[in-house]
Amino acid sequence: MSQLPRKALTTLVLIMASISGASLLAIIAVTGVDILLRRFNLAVHGAIDIVELLSALCISFALPYTTAVKGHIAVEFLFRRFNRPAKLVSDSITRSLGILLFAALSYFCFSHGYAMLQKKAVSLTLNIPRFWAYWQAGFAFAVVILIKLYHLANPGKELIKP
Amino acid sequence: MSTSLVGLLGALLFILLLALSMPVGFAMAIAGCLGFALISNPGAACHMLSSVFFETFSKYDYTVIPLFIFMGQVCFHSGISKRLFDTAYKCVGRLPGGMATATVAACAAFGAICGSGPATAATMAAVTLPEMKKRNYCMQLASGTVASAGSLGMMIPPSVVFIVYGFLTEQSPAKLFIAGIIPGLMFVLLFIAYITWKCIRNPQLGPASPPSSWQEKLHSLLGVIDPLLLFIAVIGGMFLGWFTPTEAASVGALGSLVIAACRKSLSWSMLKRSLMETIRSSCMILLIIAGAMVFSRFLALSRIPTELASALTRMQMPGWLIIACILATFVILGTVVDSLALVLMTIPVFLPLLSALNVDLIWFGVLVVAVVQVGVISPPVGICAYVVSGLIRDVSLQSVFKGCIPYMGMLVIGIILLMLFPALATWLPAMM
Numbered sequence: 001m002s003q004l005p006r007k008a009l010t011t012l013v014l015i016m017a018s019i020s021g022a023s024l025l026a027i028i029a030v031t032g033v034d035i036l037l038r039r040f041n042l043a044v045h046g047a048i049d050i051v052e053l054l055s056a057l058c059i060s061f062a063l064p065y066t067t068a069v070k071g072h073i074a075v076e077f078l079f080r081r082f083n084r085p086a087k088l089v090s091d092s093i094t095r096s097l098g099i100l101l102f103a104a105l106s107y108f109c110f111s112h113g114y115a116m117l118q119k120k121a122v123s124l125t126l127n128i129p130r131f132w133a134y135w136q137a138g139f140a141f142a143v144v145i146l147i148k149l150y151h152l153a154n155p156g157k158e159l160i161k162p
Numbered sequence: 163m164s165t166s167l168v169g170l171l172g173a174l175l176f177i178l179l180l181a182l183s184m185p186v187g188f189a190m191a192i193a194g195c196l197g198f199a200l201i202s203n204p205g206a207a208c209h210m211l212s213s214v215f216f217e218t219f220s221k222y223d224y225t226v227i228p229l230f231i232f233m234g235q236v237c238f239h240s241g242i243s244k245r246l247f248d249t250a251y252k253c254v255g256r257l258p259g260g261m262a263t264a265t266v267a268a269c270a271a272f273g274a275i276c277g278s279g280p281a282t283a284a285t286m287a288a289v290t291l292p293e294m295k296k297r298n299y300c301m302q303l304a305s306g307t308v309a310s311a312g313s314l315g316m317m318i319p320p321s322v323v324f325i326v327y328g329f330l331t332e333q334s335p336a337k338l339f340i341a342g343i344i345p346g347l348m349f350v351l352l353f354i355a356y357i358t359w360k361c362i363r364n365p366q367l368g369p370a371s372p373p374s375s376w377q378e379k380l381h382s383l384l385g386v387i388d389p390l391l392l393f394i395a396v397i398g399g400m401f402l403g404w405f406t407p408t409e410a411a412s413v414g415a416l417g418s419l420v421i422a423a424c425r426k427s428l429s430w431s432m433l434k435r436s437l438m439e440t441i442r443s444s445c446m447i448l449l450i451i452a453g454a455m456v457f458s459r460f461l462a463l464s465r466i467p468t469e470l471a472s473a474l475t476r477m478q479m480p481g482w483l484i485i486a487c488i489l490a491t492f493v494i495l496g497t498v499v500d501s502l503a504l505v506l507m508t509i510p511v512f513l514p515l516l517s518a519l520n521v522d523l524i525w526f527g528v529l530v531v532a533v534v535q536v537g538v539i540s541p542p543v544g545i546c547a548y549v550v551s552g553l554i555r556d557v558s559l560q561s562v563f564k565g566c567i568p569y570m571g572m573l574v575i576g577i578i579l580l581m582l583f584p585a586l587a588t589w590l591p592a593m594m
Contacts, residue, residue, distance in 0.1 A: 020445075021437035024228055028419075031229075031412035035405065048222050051408075056220035058228065059448050062441035071442045072185035072449065077498045077543055079183035094184035101192055108212035137216055162442070 009146055010068070010160055016140065017065035023058035027051050046126035053123065056133045060140040067147045069162040088155060095152045102141045102148065109138030165201050169464025172197030176457065186503040187446075190453030191215075194460040201463050211456055218452040222408065226335065228444035229411030230320045233396075234276030235436035236418035237389065240427040243285045245385035246271045247293075252374040252382040259361030259368030261297055262304060265290045266311040266353045270346065271386065273315030274393045275418070278322055278443075279501070279538050283312020283546040287553045300367040301557045303360070306565020309546040310573075311353060313535040316501065318346035319397055320411070323534060326451065326502055327527045330458075330509045335407040336400040337591040341524050343397075344586050345532060345576065352572040360568070388421045401594060450506050458510035471515040481519045482581070485526070488512055489533050489577070496537020500545065504537065505530060525580075528587035532577045539566040 034047040044050070066072060082090060113134030121130045150159050172193045179189035191211065199207035218224065237243075250264035250271070257263055269286045276282055287308045294304040316323050319339030328335040361368040374382075396414040399405040405413060422428040461467055474484055495504050509530075516526060538546045541563045551559040580586055 017438065017441060020441045021434075024232060024437060024440060027225055028229065028232070028412050028415045031225075031409055032416045035409050035413065051225055052220045052222050055222070055225045055228075056216065058441065059219040059445055062445035063449070065438070066442050066445040066449070069442060071446050072187065073446060073500045073503050074183045074185045075180045075499055075503075076183050078181045090182040094179065094182050094188075097179070097184065097192055098188050101188055101195075104195075104208055105212055105215055108208050109216060112212060112216070133220065134216060137219060 013064045016061040020061035023054045049123040049126045060137040064143040068159040106141035169466035187449035187453035190457035194457035197460040226411045232440040233414040233418045240422040249382040255371040256373040259357040262307045262357045269311035273318040279313040279316040282315030284549045287550045302565040305562040309550040310569030341587045392417045454506035467514040471518045492533040501534040
């Protein structure tokens with residue numbers, strides 16, 4: 001992959017990670033304010049709705065960053081004993097399967113989101129449309145595919161240094 | 163093809179993918195989805211896959227994971243560890259092996275605000291190992307102590323392993339946290355007893371330090387009041403029923419930010435580092451949970467866990483023997499598989515069996531965490547030992563592992579005590 005797409009992908013991943021971090025702070029703020037206000041019988045209306053949507057945003061937008069820094073847990077006990085060609089083959093197989101997994105996840109999240117848009121599905125208390133939550137997850141899964149393609153083309157390298 | 167055969171093939175595919183070093187969450191999701199597709203149909207499998215992933219990412223109860231991790235990260239970056247060690251050292255430093263004893267106490271205290279064993283080991287190793295080296299401690303004892311005491315972070319609440327176990331077994335994370343308090347303290351005492359006994363027999367291993375005055379001791383206590391208050395607010399609030407676990411985690415996260423601000427250690431870069439590490443760890447954990455959920459739905463459809471449970475029940479083996487066999491499996495797998503991944507991979511398989519045996523799942527959860535603690539300090543992939551070895555270059559990994567062996571013995575003694583006296587784990591939760 002040439003430098004420009006790599007830089008663009010890195011920037012996109014970091015922007016998504018920043019949104020993820022901001023969502024986490026927002027979860028803390030909403031829950032904290034809710035607990036405080038409940039002492040005065042003034043709970044935040046729909047706090048659970050907000051937290052659930054923010055949580056979906058936080059975790060799905062963290063996924064590209066976690067993948068970019070190779071932050072997922074794998075059992076490397078046997079893998080370390082493989083020779084270099086075996087490692088390359090094994091790495092290519094697992095990454096290709098990972099790409100298929102995230103392609104399926106992305107496609108079905110977009111398709112669920114579209115179905116929700118058609119049905120005008122909303123959250124339980126605040127009636128916030130839910131389709132975008134599925135679409136943002138689908139988008140995050142699609143970005144993971146790009147990162148996996150980068151890792152496939154550049155074996156042994158992280159897209160972002162942790 | 164029978165559903166059980168598909169179940170076995172799915173399990174084999176999962177093991178194969180793990181051996182090829184595929185991330186655990188991905189391997190479980192792929193094997194689970196393919197198996198589900200074979201038993202039902204591909205459309206239903208893909209629908210289940212995306213629903214499970216989205217539900218896991220957006221479930222209110224699961225937000226407890228990033229919130230507790232964030233609390234630990236903020237504490238980690240705000241220098242609380244050094245103050246905890248100073249206080250513990252001033253209180254017990256004059257005993258034989260006092261600095262190692264102080265390390266165990268400080269690790270336990272840090273574990274009370276950080277839910278991760280490796281994070282506790284990494285934090286405390288950076289603070290305590292240079293000090294022990296300065297005082298001519300045997301580095302095998304020192305490094306083994308930090309690695310093993312770091313694992314206490316998994317037992318002493320809040321613990322990420324307890325949260326994950328609670329989700330899988332539908333047990334209250336609050337009850338599991340409370341259940342971990344007495345066993346956690348028991349392990350602290352066992353570790354301290356070993357250090358004291360060892361250093362009385364051979365004082366060269368851990369020379370006693372000059373005693374501190376009462377004034378110094380009281381003054382040092384001021385430095386740990388804030389983490390103590392944070393722990394009391396979080397765990398006490400849950401115990402008294404004031405907060406749900408998610409709310410308690412949020413209070414903890416807010417409290418840690420307030421403490422960091424009061425101690426003037428809250429900066430933009432510190433917040434950024436804490437957030438980045440939190441989102442990375444949380445995403446990694448939730449992805450494994452999502453994968454485990456997909457895999458457990460496939461296993462349930464294949465009926466393997468229920469058939470395993472009924473086969474073992476028909477054999478009429480004593481319950482304690484079955485539990486001992488399950489724990490032995492955990493010990494063996496724990497030497498090569500990460501603690502969280504191990505719990506997520508195995509609990510869905512054993513759960514029907516445990517239910518058939520009428521096992522108290524709170525008590526069993528404590529046992530599982532204790533066994534997992536053994537795994538994180540045993541070769542070949544004991545993560546806490548690796549963390550400590552990575553931080554101190556002049557002590558070999560082999561030496562760290564050797565230093566951990568006596569503590570593994572202490573953990574086994576603790577596990578036997580927990581099996582003989584389940585009330586050690588069940589008494590406090592029963593009061594909630």
